Amino acid sequence: MTAVTALKQAVRRRARRGVVLRTLPALLLIAVAVAGPWLAPHAIDVPVTAPYAEPGGEAPLGGDELGRDVLTRLLAGGRELIGTSLLVAVLVTAAAALLGAVGALRPAVGRIVERSADVLMLLPAVLGILLIALSWPGGGRFAVIAAAVVMGVPYAVRLVAGAAAPVAATGYIEAAAVGGERLWHLVVREVLPNLRATLLALFGLRFVAAVYLVATAGFLQVGPQPPAADWALMIRENAGGIVLNPWAVLAPSIAIGLLAMSVNMAASALVPQAGRKAVAAL
Amino acid sequence: MAGSLSGTATRPGTGPAGGEDLRPARPVLSWVLRLGGLLARRALLLAVLLATVFAAVELLPGDAANATSERGESAADLAQRRELLGLDRPVLTRFTDWMTGLPTGDLGTSARGESVAELLSRPFPNTLLLGGLALLATLGVSLALGCWAALKPGGKADRAVSATATGILALPEFVVAVALVLVFALWTDWLPAVTLTDADGSPASWQMLVLPVLALSIPQIGWNTRIVRAALADEATAPHVETAVIDGLPRHRILTHHLLPGAMPTIAAGIATSTGMLLGGAVVVETIFNYPGIGSVLAGAVTDRDSPVIAGVVAVTGAVITGVLLLADLVRTWASGGRI
Numbered sequence: 001m002t003a004v005t006a007l008k009q010a011v012r013r014r015a016r017r018g019v020v021l022r023t024l025p026a027l028l029l030i031a032v033a034v035a036g037p038w039l040a041p042h043a044i045d046v047p048v049t050a051p052y053a054e055p056g057g058e059a060p061l062g063g064d065e066l067g068r069d070v071l072t073r074l075l076a077g078g079r080e081l082i083g084t085s086l087l088v089a090v091l092v093t094a095a096a097a098l099l100g101a102v103g104a105l106r107p108a109v110g111r112i113v114e115r116s117a118d119v120l121m122l123l124p125a126v127l128g129i130l131l132i133a134l135s136w137p138g139g140g141r142f143a144v145i146a147a148a149v150v151m152g153v154p155y156a157v158r159l160v161a162g163a164a165a166p167v168a169a170t171g172y173i174e175a176a177a178v179g180g181e182r183l184w185h186l187v188v189r190e191v192l193p194n195l196r197a198t199l200l201a202l203f204g205l206r207f208v209a210a211v212y213l214v215a216t217a218g219f220l221q222v223g224p225q226p227p228a229a230d231w232a233l234m235i236r237e238n239a240g241g242i243v244l245n246p247w248a249v250l251a252p253s254i255a256i257g258l259l260a261m262s263v264n265m266a267a268s269a270l271v272p273q274a275g276r277k278a279v280a281a282l
Numbered sequence: 283m284a285g286s287l288s289g290t291a292t293r294p295g296t297g298p299a300g301g302e303d304l305r306p307a308r309p310v311l312s313w314v315l316r317l318g319g320l321l322a323r324r325a326l327l328l329a330v331l332l333a334t335v336f337a338a339v340e341l342l343p344g345d346a347a348n349a350t351s352e353r354g355e356s357a358a359d360l361a362q363r364r365e366l367l368g369l370d371r372p373v374l375t376r377f378t379d380w381m382t383g384l385p386t387g388d389l390g391t392s393a394r395g396e397s398v399a400e401l402l403s404r405p406f407p408n409t410l411l412l413g414g415l416a417l418l419a420t421l422g423v424s425l426a427l428g429c430w431a432a433l434k435p436g437g438k439a440d441r442a443v444s445a446t447a448t449g450i451l452a453l454p455e456f457v458v459a460v461a462l463v464l465v466f467a468l469w470t471d472w473l474p475a476v477t478l479t480d481a482d483g484s485p486a487s488w489q490m491l492v493l494p495v496l497a498l499s500i501p502q503i504g505w506n507t508r509i510v511r512a513a514l515a516d517e518a519t520a521p522h523v524e525t526a527v528i529d530g531l532p533r534h535r536i537l538t539h540h541l542l543p544g545a546m547p548t549i550a551a552g553i554a555t556s557t558g559m560l561l562g563g564a565v566v567v568e569t570i571f572n573y574p575g576i577g578s579v580l581a582g583a584v585t586d587r588d589s590p591v592i593a594g595v596v597a598v599t600g601a602v603i604t605g606v607l608l609l610a611d612l613v614r615t616w617a618s619g620g621r622i
Contacts (some may be wrong), residue, residue: 122331122600124562130580131596135342135589204508208452216566219456221584235460246464257453264452
C-alpha cells in the first residue's frame with residue numbers, strides 16, 4: 001500500500017519535473033525577448049555600419065539593409081511579437097471558455113458556434129488576416145489582433161465545448177440549474193473551474209498559433225511598419241542582402257523558429273494526460 | 283495557422299441518421315440523394331463565407347477608391363472614381379451583383395479598375411500547381427512517416443518521428459523557406475533560390491518548384507504525421523486488429539489491411555484541413571521565391587490596400603477548399619462502406 005503510494009508520488013514528481021524542463025526554454029526565450037530592448041547596445045534606427053556589412057566591430061551580427069545593427073534590432077524585435085501573441089492567446093482562450101461553456105449548457109448556442117467554425121474552415125487564416133487588416137486601414141496592430149482572435153475562436157470553442165459537455169451533464173450542474181442558478185453563475189462558478197487543465201493547455205496551443213499568425217502578418221507587412229524592429233519584418237526587409245550578410249536574415253529566422261518550437265514544446269507539456277487525446281486532434 | 287493548429291478531425295457528422303438505413307431498395311437513388319445533400323451543405327457553407335467576406339470588406343472603414351487615392355487628389359476626383367468603381371450604389375445592390383457574379387466567374391473590379399478574375403487567371407493555376415504538389419508531398423511523406431512510426435509503437439523510430447513532427451509543425455513557412463534557401467541555394471548551390479518564368483507565365487523548370495514545395499509542405503508534414511500516427515494508434519485498439527495480432531499476421535499486413543482502412547477518414551480530414559494552410563502559406567512562400575502565383579498579386583494588393591482583390595482571392599480559395607473537403611467527405615463515405 002505505502003509502496004504503491006510512494007511509487008505514485010515519484011511518478012508524479014518526475015512528471016512535474018518534465019513539465020518544468022520542457023517549459024523552461026520558452027520562458028527563458030520570452031524573458032530575453034522582453035528584456036531585449038534594454039540590453040540592446042545601439043538605437044534601432046541609427047546606422048552604425050555599412051549596409052549589409054559583415055559581422056565585426058561595432059556590430060557583432062553585422063548590418064542590415066540600412067547599416068543598422070542587426071544584434072540591436074534582434075534584441076528589440078521580439079517583445080511586440082510575443083506581447084501581441086500573448087494578448088491574442090488570452091483573448092481567444094477567454095472567449096472560447098465562455099462560449100464553449102455556454103454552448104455545452106445551451107445546445108442552440110453550441111450549434112451556431114459549430115456552424116461558424118465550419119464556415120471559417122474555408123478561409124485560410126493568412127488570407128483572413130490580410131482581408132481584415134486591409135479593409136481596416138487605420139486598424140494597424142489592432143486589426144491583426146482582431147483578425148487573429150476571430151480566426152482562432154471557433155476552433156478553440158470546439159475544444160472547450162467538448163471538454164465541457166461531460167461536466168455540464170453531471171448531476172451537480174443539473175441540480176444547480178434546477179435550483180434556479182442563472183446561466184452566468186453556472187458557467188463561471190460551476191463549469192469553468194472544472195476545466196482549468198483544458199484551458200491551460202488551450203492557452204498554450206493558442207499561443208503557438210498566435211506566434212505563427214502574428215509573425216506571418218509581420219512578414220506580409222500588415223503588422224508592424226518600418227522602421228520598427230520586428231523579427232518577421234527583418235526577414236522580409238533583409239532578404240535581398242542574404243548573400244552579403246546572411247545573419248541579418250538568419251538571426252531573426254532562428255529567433256522565430258526557436259520561439260515557435262519552444263512554445264510548442266511547453267504547450268504540449270502542459271496538456272493534461274486525460275485530455276491529451278482530445279487536444280492532439282486539434 | 284489558427285486554422286490548422288486547431289480544428290481537424292472533429293467535424294460533425296454529415297446528414298441526418300448516419301447509416302441507419304439498412305433497406306437495400308433503390309440504393310442508387312438514396313446514394314444520389316445523400317451526395318446531393320453533401321454538395322448542398324458544402325455549397326451553403328461556401329455561400330455564407332462569401333457573404334461574410336463581402337460584409338467584412340464593406341463594414342470595415344476605408345474603401346477601394348480611398349485606398350488608391352493619391353496625395354492632393356480633390357474630393358471631386360475621388361467621387362468620380364467611386365462612381366466609376368460602382369461604389370456609390372446601395373450596398374445591397376452591390377452585394378447581389380457580387381454574389382450573382384461569382385458563379386459566372388465575375389469576381390468584381392479591383393481598386394485600379396481591372397477585372398479581378400482577369401488579374402487572377404494567370405497566377406492562380408501556378409498557385410494551384412504549387413499547392414497541389416505540396417499537398418501530394420504532405421500526403422505521401424506523412425503517411426509513410428506515420429506508418430513507419432506506428433510499426434513499432436514506443437520504439438526509437440516512433441519517438442524520433444513524433445518529436446521531429448511536433449518540433450516542425452509550429453514553424454512559420456517563411457522561416458523554413460529561409461533555412462532552405464541558405465542551405466540548398468546559397469551554401470551548396472544545388473537548387474535555384476528564385477523562380478524564373480516562361481513566356482506564358484509559368485515556372486521555367488521543375489527545379490524551381492522544389493524549394494517552394496518543400497518550404498510549404500514541411501510544417502504540414504509535421505502536422506499530418508501526428509494525425510496519421512494518432513489515427514493508427516486509435517485504430518490499433520479495435521477488436522479486429524487485436525484478433526489479427528493474435529492470429530500472428532505480419533506487422534505490415536496488419537498495417538495495410540487492418541489499420542489503414544479504418545484510419546482513412548481521420549487522415550483524409552486532416553489532409554483536407556491542410557489545404558487551407560497550404561494555400562495560405564503559398565502566399566507567403568511565393569513572395570520569398572518570387573514565384574509567379576497569387577502571392578505576388580496579393581503583395582501588390584497589400585501595397586495598394588486593394589480589398590476587392592483579396593476578396594476575390596478568398597472566394598476562389600474558399601471554392602478550392604470546399605472541393606477538397608467534399609473529396610474528404612467522399613473518402614469517408616467510401617471507407618465506411620457507402621454510408622454518408
